[in-house]
Amino acid sequence: MANKFDTRFPSIDDLRKRAQKKIPKFAFEYLDGGCNEDVNLKRNTSELREVQLRPNYLRKHKGSSLKTKLFGVEYDAPFGIAPVGLQGLMWPNSSEILAKAAFQHNIPFILSTVTTTSIERASELTEGKAWFQLYHPTENKLRDDIIKRAESAECPVLVILCDVPTFGFRPRDIRNGLAMPPKMNLNNILQVFGRPEWALETLKYGQPGFETLKPYMPKGLDLKQLGKFMDQTFSGRLNEEKIKPIRDMWKGKLVLKGVASDYDTEEAIRLGLDGIIVSNHGGRQLDAGESTVKPLTSIAEKYGEQIEVMMDSGIRSGPDVARAMASGAKFTFMGRSFMYGVSALGKRGGNHTISLLKTELQQVMEQICCEKTTDFPNHLIK
Template structure:
């Protein structure tokens, strides 16, 4: 695939600009679901703040022949060292969002990870990406359902299966509770008025229809109301992973297997013993444990200790090209972002995915050229 031409809307030259525009374009309940963390949002803010404490060293007099962002990961050479993280309920935040982002990721040759609980199906996203999208499995309570979803991901030619370990409980998110978006969700008069105040979002939602858990549709009883949906989700999924739950997945899945949500060295040690191919150091975007560490701290320790034994990747808190550079310098071999891309789509609709990827590529390229870093693998040489 030839490298995608970089195009950026000059009105929105930062993720902060996209976030501000998104806030004006989508209902408050949808924006707060996207934007918020858990409890008092301590870890949400700490994630980005502590990434930005990392400093890079430029070598201005070195012989520099140009910088190259291409990165090999699991046998595929991607055009940049970042991808789109799995996000639930994407179609609630902007209609058709997973398809918009999957298409942009495919065209830019970066990975897109589809969440089990988002609003497009495994099959549809695989069709858009020609079998290059990754799939993130939210662990089902029943083996039968687990096996069927894994078989569908295999049939869709997903090269990488991501299993989630950081949702043993549902995060306590005050905004979502106030907005009626806790399980079971409710549409209050207040929320309906918010929808009426965002006509472009409302019209797109009418055009694409009410968002549904498309991957889960075959397993859901017909005619569920919203209250029954909450009960179904609680009964169907068990977010708590352990070694005994991972072993049969590793036996069944022939592609690359990644564990997402790792936050300490002991879990990485177990992942290596279980034959897992990669870990994503993550705290779920600060949405699960307010009293935990930011992602950059365990990432630094894990990469130093295990980076030569397993692929060490990272998400949570990254919002810019310089943030990607800081994380790579700290030992990440690849990075993922969720909110940044959702801000882009909520801000710019069908053009949001292309714009946000282009923006991040441009920012990252500038950092590499500025510090005289020729290849992504050389970032650790620039860590102060």
Template sequence: MAAQLDSRYPSIDDLRNKAQKKIPRFAFEYLDGGCNEDVNLHRNTSELRDVQLKPNYLRNHNGSSMKTKLFGIEYDAPFGIAPVGLQGLMWPNATEILAKAAFEHNVPFVLSTVTTSNIERISEITEGKSWFQLYHPAKDALRDDLIKRAAAAECPVLVILCDVPTFGCRPRDVRNGLAMPPKMSVANILQVMGKPEWAIQTLIHGQPGFANLLPYMPKGLDLKQLGKFMNDTFSGRLNEAKIKPIRDMWKGKLVLKGVASEEDIEEAIRLGIDGVIVSNHGGRQLDAGESSINSLKRLVAKYGDQIEIMMDSGVRSGPDVARAMACGAKFTFMGRSFMYGVAALGKKGGNHTMSLLKTELQQVMEQLNCATVEDFKDHLI
């Protein structure tokens, strides 16, 4: 697809700065922040950017291709859009905007259980190419129904999340009333009044809610009841007893997201998982944890020939994708970068961010004299 770049925003940092000006502070801080003191949030990107790559200028070069095969499907780039909860809070209709951009650019879009568009609508937009990420429900009946819906929608990959056994301590969200149960304070209302475009778009598209869960919610829930419903509905701690029924039911590819240790990846391999996403939830769960790039290096060295190993958390740009691929990632995912784009540029933000990242990655490949994404490892210093 031809690049659709807005020259006013030639970097992800430019999009982030614009997004901060366009959306209410509570929405931006929900998107931008990590947990506790943000140590692992910053470690993710800083340690990834310590990775250095070696160019080979005098070799023959016949062009570079970003095309990447994953689970038998060829994608146009080695990155996709990570699952993000409550996308419509950051920008109204963000989920559909980004799903459409992913489809047009032929990269994966991963839909979160707790975002603001449902499985069926996103499958329609992506012609059955979107992935679905499952927060594990407390009740088997709800789990089974969500999986059946994902199968009926022809999702090729089911992603199960293992790194949210408990919700991270996020001081900004607590101050802003975005903990459970959520609340809309006077300060939040004043913030909304100061962002008229966001407010108008929210009126047009409706108040964001958990679209996938609407069929299971009692009607007329107030905010306190919503908090109780969410706490009662999900049980984030996974184990063999919870994973095996999913593996038995799901006939497509199954991915475990949130892996950071040898013990967990060995269990994933034993249980017949097809791939793992090395991740620390974007630094939003465990501030004392290891950066995702360091977890990736260690796990690829030991298990890279046994299971497909992907990565998210800390990946923000095309050069970051190149660094992760050089360290052995089969594929990468980004959440915040795409959300900055859509919050900054609305319906044009998805295509702009996709084009920007592709342009950056293509430049790195040409500069290194790297013909394919599989060759990145040959340029690792």
């Protein structure tokens, strides 16, 4: 697909600023914030941007290709759309907008258990190419049913999440009434009146809900009951006893997201997983943790031949993708960058953001004379 983007917004930061003006404050802060004092949120990007690449200008160069193979599938770029919860809160119908754009550009789209489009709808929009990320249910029956639905929807990859044993402490969300149980206060209602386009789109598509979970939710839940339902239904703490049955049941590729240590990487390999995503949940869980690029470098060097090592958290641009791949990632994912794009530009936001990132990354590759994405580590200045 041609990489055409709106030249009024030639960076992710431009989209972020535009998004802040387009959506209510409570929705923007839910998207934009980390946890506690936002230390690790900022460190994710700042430390990634300390990575430097070496150009080889006089080398014979035949051209650069973004095409990248992952799990036997050739994608048109080495990045995909990370799972994001409650996407429809930030921009109505945004999960469908992004799923369609990912399919058109031939990059992966990962659907979250707690976002606002169902497994079946995401599969329909991507012709069975959408990945699915599972929040681990407390009951085996529910776990098995959701996994069977993902299998029936032909999801090629199941992603299980290990970095949410507890929900991060997020002061912005608490002030805005978006903690569990959520509540809509007068201030939030006034913010909605100040964002008429967002309000009209929300009226058009309806109040966002957890579409994948609707078959399991009692009808007529109020917000307090919703919080109780979520607490009772999901347990984010993974261990060997929880992963083994999933590995036995799931015949496709199985990926562990949220890895930040050698120990968890070794466990993933031992339990027969196909890939890991080195991630700290976008800095939304542990403010006192490392930036994602720090463990990535070590993990990729030690285990990159045994398991597919991917990365998300802190990646905001084409050069950031290049830095992550030079540091050892075989593939990368972004969440906020795409949500800024859709929140800023609505239906055009998915295609715009993917095209912008492709254009930026292509320029980096041509500049440093890197022909294939697998060659990025050869350009890393250590």
